Amino acid sequence: MGVITITSRKGGVGKTSIAVILAASLAEGGADIALLDADPNGSASRWAKSTYAGPAIVTHAEADAERLAELLPTLAARHAILIIDTAGFGNQAAMVAAAGADLALVPVTPGEGDLVEAQRTVAYVEGLGRSTRRPIPVRVIANRIRRATTLSRHVLAEIDKLGLPRLQVAFSEAVAYGEIGFSGTLPRDGVAAEEIAALLAELRQAAWLPADSRQAVKA
Amino acid sequence: MAPKNFKSVEKLPEAPVVVPPSPPADTETLRRVAAEAGRSMPPATVRQVRRTVLVNIKVSEGLAIALADRAQAEGITQKQVITRALHALGLPVDPLDLEDRSPRRRR
Numbered sequence: 001m002g003v004i005t006i007t008s009r010k011g012g013v014g015k016t017s018i019a020v021i022l023a024a025s026l027a028e029g030g031a032d033i034a035l036l037d038a039d040p041n042g043s044a045s046r047w048a049k050s051t052y053a054g055p056a057i058v059t060h061a062e063a064d065a066e067r068l069a070e071l072l073p074t075l076a077a078r079h080a081i082l083i084i085d086t087a088g089f090g091n092q093a094a095m096v097a098a099a100g101a102d103l104a105l106v107p108v109t110p111g112e113g114d115l116v117e118a119q120r121t122v123a124y125v126e127g128l129g130r131s132t133r134r135p136i137p138v139r140v141i142a143n144r145i146r147r148a149t150t151l152s153r154h155v156l157a158e159i160d161k162l163g164l165p166r167l168q169v170a171f172s173e174a175v176a177y178g179e180i181g182f183s184g185t186l187p188r189d190g191v192a193a194e195e196i197a198a199l200l201a202e203l204r205q206a207a208w209l210p211a212d213s214r215q216a217v218k219a
Numbered sequence: 220m221a222p223k224n225f226k227s228v229e230k231l232p233e234a235p236v237v238v239p240p241s242p243p244a245d246t247e248t249l250r251r252v253a254a255e256a257g258r259s260m261p262p263a264t265v266r267q268v269r270r271t272v273l274v275n276i277k278v279s280e281g282l283a284i285a286l287a288d289r290a291q292a293e294g295i296t297q298k299q300v301i302t303r304a305l306h307a308l309g310l311p312v313d314p315l316d317l318e319d320r321s322p323r324r325r326r
Contacts (some may be wrong), residue, residue: 070250092252132248163230
């Protein structure tokens with residue numbers, strides 16, 4: 001239970017960063033978590049296996065849609081939480097990952113193209129939910145926001161005006177996020193640490209993360 | 220109105236998403252999504268070109284019948300029976316050779 005798919009048809013919006021941040025922060029909290037990398041470039045799984053320095057994360061890389069269709073339910077049944085990273089373009093594996101999600105997170109960075117693609121991604125995920133008769137909650141998460149700038153305020157206002165459901169938490173354009181990719185560790189203090197904690201709290205409050213994610217749900 | 224004369228992004232018309240109705244998400248549901256809903260999309264992976272060759276071996280009729288019976292009993296192809304056995308012996312079997320890759324019309 002608890003499948004969170006990070007998806008967007010647009011590349012470079014921070015899908016992999018958010019996926020590894022979620023996976024690492026949950027693992028540090030003792031959660032029974034698996035990370036499934038459905039992006040052919042394998043950045044998330046490479047990070048988890050080579051760079052990440054925290055408690056072990058069960059990591060799988062599978063970008064083939066048919067094999068993903070088998071692996072996703074299996075991992076979802078085995079682990080309390082499954083985080084899935086997807087490719088930055090519309091592909092079959094990303095669709096499978098979205099169709100199997102209990103929550104789809106769509107990162108958006110300040111850009112006109114991001115907003116357009118976010119609309120398309122949200123519509124697609126909602127459509128998948130309708131077609132599979134399994135509603136899939138989808139939330140936009142603003143990323144690389146520069147606080148107190150006109151641009152960021154405008155983008156957040158646009159997200160709301162377009163009716164895109166978004167998380168209250170937004171990630172700043174903080175260097176600490178980029179450092180995670182090289183250090184393999186999460187920030188302990190500062191804005192980034194506060195935002196990561198706020199993300200987990202918001203997901204827990206909405207019951208998208210199990211209250212007790214330490215116990216595995218064995219199939 | 221947004222300051223600095225920023226323009227607003229146009230709200231996209233809601234287009235119907237053409238995907239087949241399915242039961243709750245399980246492997247079969249997800250397979251259908253992969254097989255039918257994503258036909259217009261590029262594949263996630265580009266597999267390396269794999270050179271294949273034909274191996275034609277002559278065996279006794281009894282073994283051929285036993286092979287066919289085993290494949291039928293397990294619901295797999297005769298090739299899979301052989302490749303799985305070779306894999307179990309430790310030979311470097313390509314994962315694709317372990318799958319049923321026969322055309323759907325023959326299944």
